[in-house]
Amino acid sequence: MKKILSIVIALIVLGIIAAVALAYAPFKPTPANEELPADWKAEAGRGEYVMRAGDCMACHTAKGGEPLAGGNGIHSPMGTIWASNITPDKETGIGNWTLDQFRAAMVDGIGDHGQQLYPAMPYENYRFMKESDIRALYDYLQTEVKPVKNAVEATSLSFPFNMRFGIRAWNWLALSGESKFKPMSGDDQQIRGQYLVEGAGHCAACHSPRTALMAQGGTRLSDSSFLTGGEVDNWSAPALRGKDSRVQKWTTEQIAAYLATGRNAHAVANGEMAMVVEHSMQYMTDADLNAMAKFIKTMDGQAAEATPEKLATPGPRSSAAPAADEAGKATATMLKSAAPDMPLGARVYLDNCAACHFTSGKGSPEIFPELQGNPMVLGKDASPLLSVILKGTSSTMTERRPMNLVMQGYADRLTDNEVAALATFLRKGWGNQASDVSESQVSKVRKHIEAAAAPERAQ
Template identity: 45%
Template sequence: MKRNLIMMLLPLALFATTTAQAFDKATIEKGEYLSRAGDCIACHSIPDGAPFAGGLAIDSPFGKIYSTNITPSKTAGIGNYTLAQFDAALRHGKRADGSNLYPAMPYPDYAMLTADDVKALYAYFMEGVAAVDQQAPTTALSFPFNQRWGISFWNWMFANDKAYQPQPSKSDNFNRGAYLVQGLGHCGSCHTPRGIAFQEKSYDESDASFLSGGKVGIWEAPSLRGGDKGALANWSKAEIIDYLANGRNNTTAVAGEMTSVITHSLSYLTQEDLAAIADYLKSLPGDGKALAMTAAATKKTSDELNSAKVGINSGARLYLDNCSACHFTEGQGAARVFPKLDGNALVNDEDPSGLIHVVLAGARLPSTKGTPEALAMPAFGWRLNDDEVAQLLTFVRHAWNNQAPAVTAEEVAKVRQTIPQSVMNATRP
């Protein structure tokens, strides 16, 4: 009897699950692609944790903010969110209970999204993601930052809440690129400088500060302005696309915080979307940050290196002994294998912390669909002392066409303190 009842209810249950499937496959797939473009996974997962289950601690000037579980779990995630509530969270920073989200969630950028794209994302998060019934840690900032209502004032003063308006005078490629960069890609959250209230100084190209360079911890997120004399003026469109897809191109290789953006997000985008992004960056008026590259400057440094004496611990000698095997005496590296140090943004950053970090701790290029080999730069922290790293980098920052201030042993010591010994010893023979 019992069994019969189950047999009778089974078609009903099947019927219930099929009708609950409110979205078609194409919409869910579109949502998955958009979630890649928005890099939701980077913040809403912990390394080796279940996708989108949250729990990542994000450092803010006010304390640690934990990302939430955005799987469709009804007990621990956003399973009870309606489309309207999901939209309010994504574009306006409002939680389902009506309270404000902290802007560690990049809603001032996501505000640019079209209603259609929000709907596709909703479809994916409701029906394409596996539910995880595990609560993420609760964010507990100290007073007054625990007063979420206070964020309303911040939103009113500083946040963007306008959807992207296509510009009819511009090409479709420009508009698609602008939409991706300003909105889902939230490139400005790292590459635009922050103002007094930690807000992005601008949200689109109408202001010269847009994408003119920002800071992520110790890493500089360089200017992305590609017009005449802009920081990316020396990059061709193809080089920008190659970098975004594979983390490397003929001249540069990615390190630091951008590595994860490429691994989890940009390497999944179509060539058309990457081309639109490149076109848009190339259209941004220059900010004068492009270095003048002359053959004479390159030759001068090569001569200096060729005459550096064995046994004398100068910056040039340290470069020859430790770096030139891969980056070469012309500082040109090797296309798609060893980045060029001549004119490199990280090398020329005013603040040398990120550069010091790469030398002490090494760096690893991501493995992407297009370029699976994960190349690594060895760690030199075990081998060079603070004074040697300072001399070496002072040389590199003046070599070839580079023009950046000298590095002191104290600056090296400060970065060294933040790196575990095991990391610096990783490549010790």
């Protein structure tokens, strides 16, 4: 036993020595992956479009702050990471950055002073972007964005995460080899979608699982865990691929509509995805939205339906209750009976939810999401569902769908026992198959919501 312990200690010591040696080894920046003429200029509007595709606004803009001026707190298991000012202000922003320094941040996670950037910055994904897009984004930030003087609070994590030299060793283990984009075997539309999903869109940052090292479990199509589901800030990011993926049951056009507006016939975007739609996806062209949808739908060789060149402009929708299907018929019949001995969860649903989501659990297409087969309802972690029940939610307002639909929260109306019963009913009704929810789970989420709201009340 002592011999085994000695070997383990020796391996740990050798690992620490190797990590430190690697951290202080000379840094060799990743070279540009595309040769451009010396006089190359991006076409008008391309840099701003890349900024939208990369969702830079969501992270680098604080609530109530100036666009891209930083100060937004990004929560992570290590602590709060404060997003930097990326306006061209020379004192507090990136006004003095060279193109090489900017590329190093995008591709290698290295700041202007050679410091390691925390991987809340998704350089694991941005490193697949073409040099022309990185250059266009750099030119846009330097010449078209208004400089804002805003000194952002320095990120200060607890030990050992405050020792940034360790990120150098993390990068060595986590980054997936070369940074060059590797196109799939498909048509131009699929390859364009792949490029946007893997690179600027950094979809894997949320929709791929995390490894023991907190690296993305899959960053590109060739990785088996790529887009198989993940978690971010207590929200479940559903699997986009695999036989159990609900998204794969949507049509290509429905996927594109969800990206563009945050809603379709099956779902309404919440949490982080709502922010992605608000700040990024709604600004994408129909061609790129269709390309991303087609890639998602066909990445594992599935066939995809043809999509129109222009996404349909949604018109007024009927709120007529859709009928229950075969799997949901028993639940719908039970709810319609309104029997006095109906289980608590069903009674709570009938009193508070059925007016919008109906006894069929189908909701109203593109207005109120269906609960039957809903990825958030069926998630391994019920916390996102409980959060929505307790504090409510609202749909993202976009140019295509400007109406802001709000679901009230029930924290003040329902007890932990009632919320647990309701959530359990949702996860088992209409043919759904997911685990029960306990009062203790509800209590934990309620306390988390109250703690997060406390600073706002204090202001």
